[in-house]
Amino acid sequence: xxxxxxxxxxxxxxxxxxxxxxxxxxxxxxxxxxxxxxxxxxxxxxxxxxxxxxxxxxxxxxxxxxxxxxxxxxxxxxxxxxxxxxxxxxxxxxxxxxxxxxxxxxxxxxxxxxxxxxxxxxxxxxxxxxxxxxxxxxxxxxxxxxxxxxxxxxxxxxxxxxxxxxxxxxxxxxxxxxxxxxxxxxxxxxxxxxxxxxxxxxxxxxxxxxxxxxxxxxxxxxxxxxxxxxxxxxxxxxxxxxxxxxxxxxxxxxxxxxxxxxxxxxxxxxxxxxxxxxxxxxxxxxxxxxxxxxxxxxxxxxxxxxxxxxxxxxxxxxxxxxxxxxxxxxxxxxxxxxxxxxxxxxxxxxxxxxxxxxxxxxxxxxxxxxxxxxxxxxxxxxxxxxxxxxxxxxxxxxxxxxxxxxxxxxxxxxxxxxxxx
Numbered sequence: 056x057x058x059x060x061x062x063x064x065x066x067x068x069x070x071x072x073x074x075x076x077x078x079x080x081x082x083x084x085x086x087x088x089x090x091x092x093x094x095x096x097x098x099x100x101x102x103x104x105x106x107x108x109x110x111x112x113x114x115x116x117x118x119x120x121x122x123x124x125x126x127x128x129x130x131x132x133x134x135x136x137x138x139x140x141x142x143x144x145x146x147x148x149x150x151x152x153x154x155x156x157x158x159x160x161x162x163x164x165x166x167x168x169x170x171x172x173x174x175x176x177x178x179x180x181x182x183x184x185x186x187x188x189x190x191x192x193x194x195x196x197x198x199x200x201x202x203x204x205x206x207x208x209x210x211x212x213x214x215x216x217x218x219x220x221x222x223x224x225x226x227x228x229x230x231x232x233x234x235x236x237x238x239x240x241x242x243x244x245x246x247x248x249x250x251x252x253x254x255x256x257x258x259x260x261x262x263x264x265x266x267x268x269x270x271x272x273x274x275x276x277x278x279x280x281x282x283x284x285x286x287x288x289x290x291x292x293x294x295x296x297x298x299x300x301x302x303x304x305x306x307x308x309x310x311x312x313x314x315x316x317x318x319x320x321x322x323x324x325x326x327x328x329x330x331x332x333x334x335x336x337x338x339x340x341x342x343x344x345x346x347x348x349x350x351x352x353x354x355x356x357x358x359x360x361x362x363x364x365x366x367x368x369x370x371x372x373x374x375x376x377x378x379x380x381x382x383x384x385x386x387x388x389x390x391x392x393x394x395x396x397x398x399x400x401x402x403x404x405x406x407x408x409x410x411x412x413x414x415x416x417x418x419x420x421x422x423x424x425x426x427x428x429x430x431x432x433x434x435x436x437x438x439x440x441x442x443x444x445x446x447x448x449x450x451x452x453x454x455x456x457x458x459x460x461x462x463x464x465x466x467x468x469x470x471x472x473x474x475x476x
């Protein structure tokens with residue numbers, strides 16, 4: 056929408072003039088207090104015809120929309136009893152004055168359990184009906200659905216999950232329609248090749264395969280690659296051994312959370328710091344802060360004062376092709392660095408998140424729900440989080456709170472006592 060007249064209407068001096076969409080929709084609803092859905096409000100633009108967001112300022116402001124001015128009506132109209140609900144994919148394109156008139160509710164992506172429930176209650180019945188299958192003809196187990204979610208889709212919603220379920224249903228529907236469980240073979244013995252479901256008999260004569268009407272197909276986790284091919288995505292799993300210089304962190308992504316390993320390798324050199332793995336500016340600053348903190352605590356940690364002058368530090372965060380940024384890997388970087396310097400291995404069953412300061416204070420982070428879910432999925436047993444994020448623990452799923460040992464910390468000293476074995 057780029058024309059301001061879509062909101063305020065046209066003046067009646069124009070041929071074909073009409074009220075704005077707000078008044079038109081209220082006329083259609085035959086109510087003075089309807090609920091309006093303003094979908095994709097971040098896509099509103101402006102051009103020579105005006106800026107619709109300027110008109111929306113008056114529409115959405117409860118202090119002045121009781122006298123909304125529509126150019127067609129030319130009289131104040133009361134919108135104070137209307138409920139407006141706007142949706143957006145991104146906050147940045149929405150002008151700040153317009154955001155100020157809204158109460159913003161951020162909705163995160165679905166968890167794996169929620170996707171499983173949506174698939175079981177809605178997506179699978181919908182696709183079975185669409186592909187002409189009866190409920191008793193196809194059974195998809197929960198393990199198969201989770202495998203599809205984890206290894207064949209990577210998204211916040213369920214659109215791709217529905218496509219993959221439709222793919223499963225199509226292939227089963229073909230088997231049901233042809234009445235056999237093997238590919239169609241061409242009978243080339245005839246003058247004209249004919250496609251028939253056939254199989255060679257014991258005496259070499261090719262005969263049609265009996266139909267399998269009424270057969271029930273069960274798709275379990277091990278059957279999914281047969282239908283959908285090799286897995287397309289992988290997710291992080293816990294390390295096999297406690298290692299020196301390797302700490303497990305967690306990351307937030309738009310499609311959920313994932314764990315990441317931070318590797319630190321000191322080598323003989325001139326005290327330089329090398330950072331690899333497509334780290335953003337904020338994450339690089341966290342690495343510098345980690346090195347400065349380690350230098351300041353060298354005596355307490357039992358590190359030779361000349362260590363940094365005689366060694367170059369290389370910090371790498373796999374996967375190298377994926378950009379990474381943010382301050383929440385601060386304590387992970389610091390733990391891996393101190394582990395490499397002291398020779399103490401980091402516990403493989405411990406994951407952590409938190410920003411670190413030069414004084415070793417641990418500051419709060421965002422995306423705790425997605426990060427704990429990723430750690431739980433990866434087989435982590437102990438999760439270290441900032442003390443300031445204790446208020447967010449109540450938002451975590453009960454399964455995560457039950458299976459993970461959540462330990463709030465406020466300083467690096469507490470982190471090292473837990474993480475270093």
